[in-house]
Amino acid sequence: MKAAIFEHAGKMVVEDVAKPQIQAPDDVLIKVIRTCVCGSDLWSYKEGDHKQAHSMNDGHEALGIIEEVGEGITDLKVGDFVIAPFTHGCGQCAGCKDGFDGTCDNHPAPTNWGGGYQAQYIRFHYANWALIKVPGKPEDYSEEMMKSLLTLADVMATGYHAAFCARVKKGDKVVVIGDGAVGQSAVIAAKMMGASRIVLMSRHEDRQKLALESGATDIVEERGEEGIAKVREILGGPADAALECVGKQAAFEQAVGVLRSGGRLGYVGVPHEDNLNLWELFSHNIQVAGGSASVTTHVKNVLLDAVLKGEINPGRVFTQTYSLDEIDQAYKDMADRKTIKSYVIVD
Amino acid sequence: MKAAIFEHAGKMVVEDVAKPQIQAPDDVLIKVIRTCVCGSDLWSYKEGDHKQAHSMNDGHEALGIIEEVGEGITDLKVGDFVIAPFTHGCGQCAGCKDGFDGTCDNHPAPTNWGGGYQAQYIRFHYANWALIKVPGKPEDYSEEMMKSLLTLADVMATGYHAAFCARVKKGDKVVVIGDGAVGQSAVIAAKMMGASRIVLMSRHEDRQKLALESGATDIVEERGEEGIAKVREILGGPADAALECVGKQAAFEQAVGVLRSGGRLGYVGVPHEDNLNLWELFSHNIQVAGGSASVTTHVKNVLLDAVLKGEINPGRVFTQTYSLDEIDQAYKDMADRKTIKSYVIVD
Structure with missing residues (x-):
């Protein structure tokens, strides 16, 4: 599959890499259809920021279609249209239950953030609770609405x-x-x-x-x-x-x-x-x-509904659109403040 | 009047100093009847802590009787039995109104803390709102209750x-x-x-x-x-x-x-x-x-009532009693953990 690779500060490239695979019962594999560049991705793009050269991108916002589900998945199925948050709350610990799933207590890693979303496919862990299902199919929505839905993965x-x-x-x-x-x-x-x-x-x-x-x-x-x-x-x-x-x-x-x-x-x-x-x-x-946003909590409780009803239009922060092949330009324009946020359509 | 003086680290003395006077319309003069030593007073007693040698004590907790009122005082009168908090909220700014009078926005000094309460008399500014009136007279209360009332000036x-x-x-x-x-x-x-x-x-x-x-x-x-x-x-x-x-x-x-x-x-x-x-x-x-406690807010809203009804007995932290003349011993015993908190009766 194609994925954006951080070559070094100031240079993103697109390469063919191995398609990710289900590794745990609570994983799903997602075919990415929209992704974008985050202000936090620019820390490394602009300054290096200790990020290893020639390594997987830090992208962590996506809309996609579920391609495959792990055996523990009960609430999602192949073909579902989903928002993939940058966070992976378990939904079961005291922190998640109190609405702080962005820093879930049960997560094994130092942060529960995802990465590598600027790609054709991603593996998403703690999927059953953390992934957010959007009603219907992508083709039911205008591109403007798709942009607003994508902001729910992180910035909104x-x-x-x-x-x-x-x-x-x-x-x-x-x-x-x-x-x-x-x-x-x-x-x-x-x-x-x-x-x-x-x-x-x-x-x-x-x-x-x-x-x-x-x-x-x-x-x-x-x-x-x-x-x-x-x-x-x-x-x-x-x-x-x-x-x-x-x-x-x-x-x-x-x-x-x-x-x-x-x-x-x-x-x-x-x-x-x-x-x-x-x-x-x-x-x-x-x-x-x-701290890290309670993405799943806020989106499920308040934000998805507000976007679908058209009460808020956060997608307006996407002022330029790119293909995945144009990822370096998407980073560069955002770093140069030529766009507030770069929107990337993935085929 | 007699007042405790910080002579140097490890040494408090009692000296005769000028009796304070009303300086502003919202001042009152209080005859102190009970005071005590705070853990924060011990920072200078134990380590110096940048406090000037031979300077007024840092004591900031007292019970007393109003001796004289400034011309702007409307809610208090001579003879009232009062708790003198370490804080001096104006009661009018957005911070005080939201319950954060311990760091009142209208206070001219870097902090709104009082000092010098280990003495026979104190001047108390922003008195009209910040001072707390206790029903009745000191002689209506047991010494145990007096101790609990004194904790309302700070620690409780x-x-x-x-x-x-x-x-x-x-x-x-x-x-x-x-x-x-x-x-x-x-x-x-x-x-x-x-x-x-x-x-x-x-x-x-x-x-x-x-x-x-x-x-x-x-x-x-x-x-x-x-x-x-x-x-x-x-x-x-x-x-x-x-x-x-x-x-x-x-x-x-x-x-x-x-x-x-x-x-x-x-x-x-x-x-x-x-x-x-x-x-x-x-x-x-x-x-x-x-931050600095919202003494007036918490005491007026909740704590005075809880103490007077005997629902809480915070005065039990006073495990030793001293006269003002014994102030050095009161500091020393508390620094040496021979008492949890030193209670001082002022004549």
Whole structure:
């Protein structure tokens, strides 16, 4: 089968590799029909980020058709149209049952993330609970709807997770840090939860426009201390919640800086700088929660329904479309901010 | 008036100093009748901790009688019996209104903590909202009840804050780290909130006994990785919530280590080592919340009533009594773990 291979920083290629196989009773094999590039895939593309040269891609978002099921699979069958999340919750541990399947306690690996989804086929483990069945067939849906469904594999669920972790509630003044696909999704989620003000920190006109159409009420272009002061000026005081969708220290500090005493910080950017100043949090009772998104929980409980009913249109973050053979361009354009998120059609 | 003075690490003295005076409309002057020593006072007593030699004591817990009121005071009068919290919430900002008055947004200083309460008189600012009136007169209460009332100035409210921040709920498996007065209070709070299991990490028999009488179900003496393994063994898996009542890195790591995916960590130990490993939190969706306790909120909403009805008896943490003149001994015995918390009667 064809799969995208990380050749080295700045270079993705497509190669023929062995088709994956069922390995465990709870596995399924999926024929991928749509995949995409994630902001987190770009860490290695842009900087290497310790990723081994000539290794399988980090892609972890896909729509597909079930090709084969393991013997333990009871709730899915060959031919089902599914969303393949980047997470693999077991659905049975206390964490999954409490809605935190993105970091399932029963998962053997350091994270329960998938990889290698930029390919014609993937093996998906913990499939019975974690995979999400979509009603009908792919051909029942418009390409616009397919895009929105694909965001449910990661970015829309991840943006929602930021708002979920920050426990955004009706009337909250919310600040979103990060204007990429996850930040855009966090804006949508904050609106779903009834925020009265949604301030997006953004310097890019196309992203500002998209967010304003999705429910953002204000844009702040300034960063750091200036950005914090501007947010407080616009809101007439500090914010109730901040959604950190970047994963960098500066973004985190900005999030802390805009919050009131007892403010809630939801973070979903994969942390690339590890340290939190605990004193700063303590001295303002800042509540911090975040991690890998509870994709299966959020999608099954809320998001699939909202997408199918057309209440939200998160697929608009896909502003360019590519074939799998064009994967390097899909990465490059996203790294160069020529597209918010790259959508890939797989034959 | 007489006041305790921090002479240098290991030495408190009592000296005559100027009686404080009303400085602002929202001030009151309080004649102190009971005070005590806090675990946080011991940081400087044991190690210096950057505190200036020959300076006013850090005491911040008192019961007293209002001696004089500022012109802006509407809800209190001379002669009222009051609990003087260590915090000074304004009661009007978004933080205070949301129940986080321990880090009031309107407070001018870096923290809103009081100090100097180990003295015959104190000036208390933001008094109108933050001070807590106790019904009747001191002579209406037994000394045991006076002790429980005094814990509401800090430790009982602080232990409760840990459980409040960790959002402990009915049926939760809770681990308490720290067996001092705050840890003991956290055990009481976890029980009030309906925890099904309360594991206290403790190596001291007197403290273990007190906690078991207050609602702890299990004791773990081991620390670090061994302690984490023991907790998981006792609970048959990870905990839902952990209450960190120490303020040291090792305690924090232990708290993180016992939690499940999506577990909730409430921390109230004043952070003395500043860094949190964000990746560790992210990869388990650990929710972290804490800070200076919402003393006025918790006491007015829940704790004063629970103490007056005899439902909780947090005053049992005071295992030795001293006069103000014996303040050095009161510090020394607590530093040497000869008493859990030192109770001071002021004439």
